[in-house]
Amino acid sequence: MQPNRYLEFVVASGKGGVGKSTVSSTLIMYLHRRYGNVIALDADADAPNLHLIFNVAKWDYEKPYVASKTAYIVEEKCVDCGLCADVCVFNAVKEINGHYVIDEVLCEGCATCAYVCPTRAIRLRTSESGKVRMAKTKYGFTLISAELNVGKPNTGKLVTEEKELARKIAKNNSLVIVDSAAGIGCQVIASIAGSNLAILVVEPTPASFSDFKRVHKLAMHFRIPSVLVVNKYDINEGFLRKIEEYASSENIEILGYIPYDDVVPKSMTMLKPLIEAFPNSKASKALLNVAKGVEEIYVNWDSWKTKHMPRRYAPYRPKIIKPSKIY
Amino acid sequence: MKIAFASSSKGGLDDKVSDQFGRCPTFTIVTVENGKTVNVVAVENPGHKAVSGAGIKAVQKLIDEGVDAVVAGNFGPNAEAALYEVGIKVYVMKDLTIKEALDRILSEK
Amino acid sequence: MVKIAVTGGKGGTGKSTLAVNLAFLLAEQRDLVLADLDVEAPNDHILLSVELEGREEVRIMTPIFNLKTCIRCGVCAYACPDSAILLTKTKLPVLIPTMCSGCRACYFACPTRPKAVIEGYRVVGYTYETKVTFGNVGFVLVTGVLIEGEERTYPVTLATLRRAQRKVRDVLIVDTSAGTSNSVAASLENSDLILAVTEPTPLGIHDLEMILRLSREIGADRVWVIINRSTIAPNEPVIKIAEKYEAPIIAKVPYSKEIVESYVRGKPLVLINPASTVSKSIRDLARKVTEVI
Numbered sequence: 001m002q003p004n005r006y007l008e009f010v011v012a013s014g015k016g017g018v019g020k021s022t023v024s025s026t027l028i029m030y031l032h033r034r035y036g037n038v039i040a041l042d043a044d045a046d047a048p049n050l051h052l053i054f055n056v057a058k059w060d061y062e063k064p065y066v067a068s069k070t071a072y073i074v075e076e077k078c079v080d081c082g083l084c085a086d087v088c089v090f091n092a093v094k095e096i097n098g099h100y101v102i103d104e105v106l107c108e109g110c111a112t113c114a115y116v117c118p119t120r121a122i123r124l125r126t127s128e129s130g131k132v133r134m135a136k137t138k139y140g141f142t143l144i145s146a147e148l149n150v151g152k153p154n155t156g157k158l159v160t161e162e163k164e165l166a167r168k169i170a171k172n173n174s175l176v177i178v179d180s181a182a183g184i185g186c187q188v189i190a191s192i193a194g195s196n197l198a199i200l201v202v203e204p205t206p207a208s209f210s211d212f213k214r215v216h217k218l219a220m221h222f223r224i225p226s227v228l229v230v231n232k233y234d235i236n237e238g239f240l241r242k243i244e245e246y247a248s249s250e251n252i253e254i255l256g257y258i259p260y261d262d263v264v265p266k267s268m269t270m271l272k273p274l275i276e277a278f279p280n281s282k283a284s285k286a287l288l289n290v291a292k293g294v295e296e297i298y299v300n301w302d303s304w305k306t307k308h309m310p311r312r313y314a315p316y317r318p319k320i321i322k323p324s325k326i327y
Numbered sequence: 328m329k330i331a332f333a334s335s336s337k338g339g340l341d342d343k344v345s346d347q348f349g350r351c352p353t354f355t356i357v358t359v360e361n362g363k364t365v366n367v368v369a370v371e372n373p374g375h376k377a378v379s380g381a382g383i384k385a386v387q388k389l390i391d392e393g394v395d396a397v398v399a400g401n402f403g404p405n406a407e408a409a410l411y412e413v414g415i416k417v418y419v420m421k422d423l424t425i426k427e428a429l430d431r432i433l434s435e436k
Numbered sequence: 437m438v439k440i441a442v443t444g445g446k447g448g449t450g451k452s453t454l455a456v457n458l459a460f461l462l463a464e465q466r467d468l469v470l471a472d473l474d475v476e477a478p479n480d481h482i483l484l485s486v487e488l489e490g491r492e493e494v495r496i497m498t499p500i501f502n503l504k505t506c507i508r509c510g511v512c513a514y515a516c517p518d519s520a521i522l523l524t525k526t527k528l529p530v531l532i533p534t535m536c537s538g539c540r541a542c543y544f545a546c547p548t549r550p551k552a553v554i555e556g557y558r559v560v561g562y563t564y565e566t567k568v569t570f571g572n573v574g575f576v577l578v579t580g581v582l583i584e585g586e587e588r589t590y591p592v593t594l595a596t597l598r599r600a601q602r603k604v605r606d607v608l609i610v611d612t613s614a615g616t617s618n619s620v621a622a623s624l625e626n627s628d629l630i631l632a633v634t635e636p637t638p639l640g641i642h643d644l645e646m647i648l649r650l651s652r653e654i655g656a657d658r659v660w661v662i663i664n665r666s667t668i669a670p671n672e673p674v675i676k677i678a679e680k681y682e683a684p685i686i687a688k689v690p691y692s693k694e695i696v697e698s699y700v701r702g703k704p705l706v707l708i709n710p711a712s713t714v715s716k717s718i719r720d721l722a723r724k725v726t727e728v729i
Contacts, residue, residue, distance in 0.1 A: 014476075014477055015447060015448065015477055015479075016446060016447010016448040016614045017446065017447045017448010017449060018448060021639070046614065046615030046616065046617060047445060047446050047447070047614065047615055047639070047642070047643045047646070049638075049639040049642065052638045052639055052642060069517070087540060087544070089496070089497070089538055089539060089540065089591070090539075090590065090594075090618075091594060091622065105618055105621045105650075105653060105654060106618055106621060106622055108517075108537065108539065108590070108618070109517060110517045110518075110537065110539030110540075110541050111515070111517060111541055112539050112540050112541045112544055115515070115541060115544035115545050116544050148615075148616070148617070150616040150646055150647075150649045150650040150653060156587070160381075164350075182447045182477075182614055182615075183476035183477060183589075183613070183614075186587035186588070189404065189587060193403050193404070194347065194401065194403070205696070205699045205700075206482045206699065206702075207452070207477070207479040207482050207483070207699070210477070210482065211477045214477070214584055217584055218584070221404060221585070222401075222404070223401075223419075235693065235696045236696055236699070236700055238700065239700065262668070265635070265637055265665070265668040265669060266668070266669065268637040268638055268639060268669075269636070269637055269638060269669040269670070271638060316404075316534065316583075316584065316585025316586075317408070317411075317533070318498075318533045318534060318558045318559070318560070318583075318585075318586070319558060319559070320498045320500065320531075320533055320556050320557070320558045321556055321557055321558065321559075322500055322554070322556045323554065323555060323556060323557075380519040383519045383520075383522065383532065383535070384519075386522060387522055387523070390522060390523070390524055390525060391525065393525060404534070405532060405534065405535055408532050408533070408534055408535075409522060409530075409532045412522070412530050412531065412532055413522060413524060413530050
């Protein structure tokens with residue numbers, strides 16, 4: 001029996017290219033087939049890819065995401081004093097032959113330059129910084145995706161917008177599966193915040209391991225229990241022990257080990273989820289086991305959750321240092 | 328003291344405590360004096376439909392209402408940091424009605 | 437100074453592996469600095485198995501409110517683009533530090549004299565400067581690391597880039613983060629050569645197009661495409677995109693498990709297995725890079 005409540009599972013890895021989307025696309029396919037209540041959410045606005053895996057040809061809904069403001073200089077009013085360039089902490093005001101221009105790609109729209117400009121020559125304008133889109137896939141579930149325009153600051157807000165859209169179309173027993181952005185920045189924080197379960201993907205390399213630990217800490221910060229999937233476990237079996245030791249010390253269940261398999265990149269070029277393209281491959285079989293593990297957690301959600309709450313993790317509080325002299 | 332409960336729908340003692348702090352539709356604000364409930368009001372949460380910074384808008388509302396403590400199922404990190412900075416006490420409670428949550432707080436004291 | 441940027445859009449395409457190997461090969465003849473600008477998940481030092489050294493703080497301005505001079509007008513909260521300032525019931529400003537980007541808008545907006553906004557700071561990350569030596573080949577690795585819990589990569593990326601630029605005398609290689617955000621744009625700025633690393637999968641191709649578009653937008657004049665794991669799928673779609681943006685495909689690196697082995701040993705592949713096909717294609721690339729710089 002599926003739980004009669006709205007749940008959100010997030011698949012995250014920190015490092016890119018370790019198989020996050022392969023895992024999430026499998027979970028989406030499998031759980032939707034079983035329960036018919038899945039909403040897929042691609043939170044990687046920097047490099048969205050679920051629409052490629054599920055071969056979405058056109059979007060049923062598209063909404064421009066207007067968030068970022070950028071500053072510009074009104075030439076006639078500018079006296080070329082350069083104060084704006086002095087105060088910009090983002091390095092976005094450039095001097096070209098004694099005149100100043102604002103690089104819109106680098107500008108964060110904070111308006112600090114506008115406050116210092118003695119001639120009020122600086123104005124702000126909003127620009128479209130991305131899109132939130134939605135489509136019904138041919139596999140029957142809805143995919144919500146976002147795309148950031150190039151050179152726009154990556155933002156958690158875009159992910160929050162996607163999640164809001166998911167909540168709008170969700171029924172009270174929907175299961176949202178979020179394919180998180182890479183890294184540990186604000187877009188990942190937004191991906192993980194409000195989720196119920198973090199499914200972390202790691203491969204046995206030092207780089208992936210260190211990133212996985214950072215994302216795990218983030219999940220602990222939100223008091224979200226984590227489970228682990230080891231991808232390409234056989235490329236470096238010597239390193240596995242380190243991952244396993246960490247997982248057992250942090251009470252993280254390892255849901256499965258996926259072998260390296262040439263069919264994974266091949267399925268991507270076919271624009272199909274792996275378990276559709278190569279259902280009998282060794283990677284598919286291991287992934288299906290992982291999906292069944294997630295299903296087990298899903299159907300026993302309330303009792304599972306109470307047993308797997310992460311330990312309390314002290315919230316991050318930055319130390320603010322006062323200047324030595326206060327006038 | 329005043330305790331705010333993130334509420335799942337229209338607020339009131341029979342409503343459920345919301346899982347979400349920043350994006351809950353209403354806050355039920357209960358005024359307690361000497362262990363007795365003296366007033367119950369429901370206020371809209373400006374964070375409910377906010378595009379961004381929902382948690383912060385919700386915190387600003389609680390400050391304006393003069394609230395001392397707040398109850399919800401989950402708090403975002405920014406909202407939690409903000410509540411800490413302004414000294415509003417945080418209680419995490421899930422799957423309870425507001426009345427049950429209130430009784431739990433009162434019996435703690 | 438010559439600046440070479442290694443980028444690619446998608447994560448996990450082999451940017452860092454390529455940057456590290458290229459740095460090693462170019463350092464045989466040139467004075468070189470490698471900057472790891474993937475501050476959320478810096479990897480180059482792991483691939484080179486060195487401990488980071490020479491730590492410096494990355495500080496951003498963080499306002500402190502002087503309650504003696506504050507006139508409780510609320511302008512700072514209004515000016516804050518990140519809604520990081522709350523107002524108490526008596527209109528006293530309160531800062532939520534993790535949301536503050538350090539833009540100083542509140543400082544300049546504050547109308548009282550002396551200003552009630554005092555410029556304090558907080559540490560959001562660190563930069564490091566590490567000597568890397570393999571036999572008689574050596575170079576300097578400059579690394580940026582974002583503190584866990586902090587959200588803003590841009591100030592740390594910028595500080596790392598600046599430290600590397602101060603250090604460099606001859607050749608600078610920057611290893612950017614994934615994606616096409618403004619952190620990446622800042623990393624690519626003023627590059628003499630941009631190496632866009634991709635793989636022949638739809639995702640790789642999609643992200644390659646994004647990075648080529650960004651390169652065009654910032655006015656880069658020389659962009660080369662490198663197809664990594666070129667043997668896993670047909671290369672035609674990559675070639676088509678590259679042609680559209682007039683970026684030549686300069687190298688194809690075949691898929692090989694040797695790469696993983698070099699990860700484990702923490703040494704550049706071109707050093708531990710110089711005869712392999714992967715090493716050969718990277719060395720070939722290094723030669724072409726040397727010719728233009």
